[in-house]
Amino acid sequence: MSAIAAALGVSAATVSNALSGKGRVSPELIEKVRAKASELGYVPSLTARALRTGRTGVLGLVLPDIANPLFPQIAQAIENAASNAGYGVLIADSRGDIAAQTEAIGRLLERGVDGMVIVPRRGTRIADVGCPVAVIDTPSTPGNTVSADHWEGGSQMGRHLAKLGHRKVLLIGTSASSNVQNDRIGGLKAGLGAQVECDTMWIEKVEAVSGEGCPLGLADKARAGFTAFAAVSDLSALRALTELQRAGIGVPETVSVTGFDDLIWSAVVTPALTTVRMDMATIADLAIAALIRAIEPEGEVENGAEEVSTGNVTSETDRVPMQLIVRQSTAAPHAGGISNLHAQTPNKPTAGEIIS
Amino acid sequence: MSAIAAALGVSAATVSNALSGKGRVSPELIEKVRAKASELGYVPSLTARALRTGRTGVLGLVLPDIANPLFPQIAQAIENAASNAGYGVLIADSRGDIAAQTEAIGRLLERGVDGMVIVPRRGTRIADVGCPVAVIDTPSTPGNTVSADHWEGGSQMGRHLAKLGHRKVLLIGTSASSNVQNDRIGGLKAGLGAQVECDTMWIEKVEAVSGEGCPLGLADKARAGFTAFAAVSDLSALRALTELQRAGIGVPETVSVTGFDDLIWSAVVTPALTTVRMDMATIADLAIAALIRAIEPEGEVENGAEEVSTGNVTSETDRVPMQLIVRQSTAAPHAGGISNLHAQTPNKPTAGEIIS
DNA sequence: TATTCTTGCTTAAACGTTTAATCAGGGCAT
DNA sequence: ATGCCCTGATTAAACGTTTAAGCAAGAATA
Numbered sequence: 001m002s003a004i005a006a007a008l009g010v011s012a013a014t015v016s017n018a019l020s021g022k023g024r025v026s027p028e029l030i031e032k033v034r035a036k037a038s039e040l041g042y043v044p045s046l047t048a049r050a051l052r053t054g055r056t057g058v059l060g061l062v063l064p065d066i067a068n069p070l071f072p073q074i075a076q077a078i079e080n081a082a083s084n085a086g087y088g089v090l091i092a093d094s095r096g097d098i099a100a101q102t103e104a105i106g107r108l109l110e111r112g113v114d115g116m117v118i119v120p121r122r123g124t125r126i127a128d129v130g131c132p133v134a135v136i137d138t139p140s141t142p143g144n145t146v147s148a149d150h151w152e153g154g155s156q157m158g159r160h161l162a163k164l165g166h167r168k169v170l171l172i173g174t175s176a177s178s179n180v181q182n183d184r185i186g187g188l189k190a191g192l193g194a195q196v197e198c199d200t201m202w203i204e205k206v207e208a209v210s211g212e213g214c215p216l217g218l219a220d221k222a223r224a225g226f227t228a229f230a231a232v233s234d235l236s237a238l239r240a241l242t243e244l245q246r247a248g249i250g251v252p253e254t255v256s257v258t259g260f261d262d263l264i265w266s267a268v269v270t271p272a273l274t275t276v277r278m279d280m281a282t283i284a285d286l287a288i289a290a291l292i293r294a295i296e297p298e299g300e301v302e303n304g305a306e307e308v309s310t311g312n313v314t315s316e317t318d319r320v321p322m323q324l325i326v327r328q329s330t331a332a333p334h335a336g337g338i339s340n341l342h343a344q345t346p347n348k349p350t351a352g353e354i355i356s
Numbered sequence: 357m358s359a360i361a362a363a364l365g366v367s368a369a370t371v372s373n374a375l376s377g378k379g380r381v382s383p384e385l386i387e388k389v390r391a392k393a394s395e396l397g398y399v400p401s402l403t404a405r406a407l408r409t410g411r412t413g414v415l416g417l418v419l420p421d422i423a424n425p426l427f428p429q430i431a432q433a434i435e436n437a438a439s440n441a442g443y444g445v446l447i448a449d450s451r452g453d454i455a456a457q458t459e460a461i462g463r464l465l466e467r468g469v470d471g472m473v474i475v476p477r478r479g480t481r482i483a484d485v486g487c488p489v490a491v492i493d494t495p496s497t498p499g500n501t502v503s504a505d506h507w508e509g510g511s512q513m514g515r516h517l518a519k520l521g522h523r524k525v526l527l528i529g530t531s532a533s534s535n536v537q538n539d540r541i542g543g544l545k546a547g548l549g550a551q552v553e554c555d556t557m558w559i560e561k562v563e564a565v566s567g568e569g570c571p572l573g574l575a576d577k578a579r580a581g582f583t584a585f586a587a588v589s590d591l592s593a594l595r596a597l598t599e600l601q602r603a604g605i606g607v608p609e610t611v612s613v614t615g616f617d618d619l620i621w622s623a624v625v626t627p628a629l630t631t632v633r634m635d636m637a638t639i640a641d642l643a644i645a646a647l648i649r650a651i652e653p654e655g656e657v658e659n660g661a662e663e664v665s666t667g668n669v670t671s672e673t674d675r676v677p678m679q680l681i682v683r684q685s686t687a688a689p690h691a692g693g694i695s696n697l698h699a700q701t702p703n704k705p706t707a708g709e710i711i712s
Numbered sequence: 713t714a715t716t717c718t719t720g721c722t723t724a725a726a727c728g729t730t731t732a733a734t735c736a737g738g739g740c741a742t
Numbered sequence: 743a744t745g746c747c748c749t750g751a752t753t754a755a756a757c758g759t760t761t762a763a764g765c766a767a768g769a770a771t772a
Contacts (some may be wrong), residue, residue, distance in 0.1 A: 010722085023761080043466055052727050069425065093431075111444050242597070248604075373730090404727070408731085
């Protein structure tokens with residue numbers, strides 16, 4: 001910067017003002033400074049700026065378990081939104097226990113992040129950590145900034161299955177302590193309506209008895225009359241799908257299987273999974289916008305409260321609709337029921353029809 | 357820091373020296389400074405330090421497509437290794453074209469990262485970007501810093517299949533332009549040996565003709581005598597597995613299916629996938645260690661070359677062995693061949709036996 | 713014409729560290 | 743006893759910005 005100033009015979013402060021458009025600088029000088037800057041390939045030192053302004057231009061991203069298959073979607077959306085807003089994204093894995101989450105947050109704080117996006121570990125409440133925080137969890141959780149409307153997504157799926165004619169549905173969740181999963185299940189039940197019989201299976205409970213990765217006994221369930229298996233995550237749906245197929249039960253002609261989240265494999269398995277997708281791009285945009293509102297000074301208002309607020313930020317809307325994607329894993333329950341195995345239906349293209 | 361200095365009646369410089377152990381400070385004063393520092397809850401400003409030293413303590417992580425299902429493993433391992441070394445990790449998604457990758461690298465550079473880890477987009481060579489770079493690709497690619505030994509992994513899998521008695525194997529890849537996939541396929545062929553007949557299917561080519569997500573026609577292949585389908589990624593393996601199951605072909609009693617990478621779902625599908633896993637923790641450790649060697653001054657050597665080298669860094673070893681994980685999707689080819697459909701074998705626990 | 717406002721720029725301080733250079737004093741050898 | 747080295751500290755500069763305050767000169771106002 002001083003090089004530009006010297007080359008133009010002005011002071012460094014003027015160059016700064018010219019580039020930021022803050023002080024009073026003549027238009028022609030601004031132009032000259034701009035020209036010289038790009039001529040010299042000037043890149044402002046974000047470090048120095050950070051030191052002076054106290055803002056680093058970096059946001060932290062804290063995830064409960066970075067190995068979560070949903071992570072790519074989240075990270076990509078957040079990175080994109082942040083990057084559009086001129087921010088960088090520092091990741092912190094809070095793998096393991098709650099202590100690790102706290103420690104991860106601490107590391108980010110030390111690095112001087114201006115704010116952070118936290119997808120909290122199940123059942124965790126985020127205390128005021130000393131910087132603005134956007135929480136992506138579920139609308140039913142207090143402190144949530146913005147998230148997918150899991151309940152509504154569940155209800156879309158429920159209506160889809162009910163409309164196909166299913167009357168006995170098994171809901172499959174992983175952990176009963178997950179707010180997200182409970183919301184999805186609540187929505188499913190509501191969407192299925194009162195006349196549909198449903199039962200809920202929590203995989204964690206089954207595994208506590210029979211060991212991790214054990215068979216879920218879904219073939220028996222099918223024989224018991226369940227015609228649809230609605231998992232609240234695509235991973236469980238995949239598990240259900242392959243277990244049923246392995247047992248020789250045809251999907252979708254005998255039973256239907258549905259998932260949640262539209263994970264990477266949903267479209268490529270056979271039959272392609274009917275699922276419901278979060279609009280992560282919108283969620284990320286809202287979360288980042290809310291954060292930035294808390295970080296950057298208002299400008300308009302001249303109140304004394306120049307302090308950056310330091311708690312959970314809020315968004316205009318705390319829930320964004322989900323998108324039902326109907327593929328080949330759902331169909332009307334066949335009258336023949338379980339007896340009609342392996343009737344081959346031609347594979348239609350898998351892109352999926354987006355409903356709603 | 358000045359608060360500590362004032363409280364102890366010494367200068368700020370002394371405090372700095374005491375905490376960093378650099379200058380000459382009396383042992384008892386060091387102790388007092390330490391005590392006061394933790395009493396006051398002193399947290400050094402990494403920003404100021406960065407300004408002064410020119411090093412930010414932040415590494416960049418550039419991924420070809422953050423939505424890649426392998427990403428969680430990579431990000432987690434890198435974050436962990438970096439964090440252990442006292443570095444933060446800034447992510448940059450280079451989704452889209454090569455231009456996006458360059459632009460992502462530029463953003464990281466502006467933020468003053470001390471170095472970066474790049475998993476290059478297929479076929480990309482990383483030019484000298486102005487900071488140390490660790491490239492994680494494949495040993496056969498020039499410029500590679502460290503990566504899994506994909507060829508060796510393929511050969512392990514090949515030997516496993518050959519030993520089971522398979523004599524006609526279909527190798528399934530996504531893109532013929534991927535160095536990683538070619539290495540894996542090369543290894544597979546070598547491991548299978550000369551007496552095993554094999555053919556290679558590239559999904560991209562099939563899809564170019566029949567559309568994305570189209571059936572791969574594997575049932576026909578099975579009828580043509582292929583008894584094993586070795587995909588070079590778990591995603592393709594999953595696609596193969598479900599397509600075969602859907603066609604009523606039993607895995608593993610009729611044909612075997614194998615994958616690569618041990619992605620999250622490999623253990624939970626039925627039958628659980630036999631696959632081969634990268635040791636990302638070791639790879640990440642080596643990559644980060646190599647980076648840090650380039651970043652941090654040698655200390656010992658008193659040569660004038662204080663400059664940080666600015667190209668691709670190298671590691672002691674550029675390839676780390678893969679780990680064959682045998683689960684339920686592989687078995688000896690049944691003498692009866694394709695006719696013997698749906699023979700049920702009991703589901704064994706899915707944890708997987710780790711070989712080698 | 714004398715005063716005040718406005719414009720366009722400069723000066724200087726500040727952000728919180730690190731580090732080279734300096735300095736006072738005590739022990740040691742000459 | 744004088745000069746020298748070593749120890750344990752201090753001083754001051756520097757990193758590259760931002761920004762409040764100051765200032766000179768021309769324009770507008772009285």
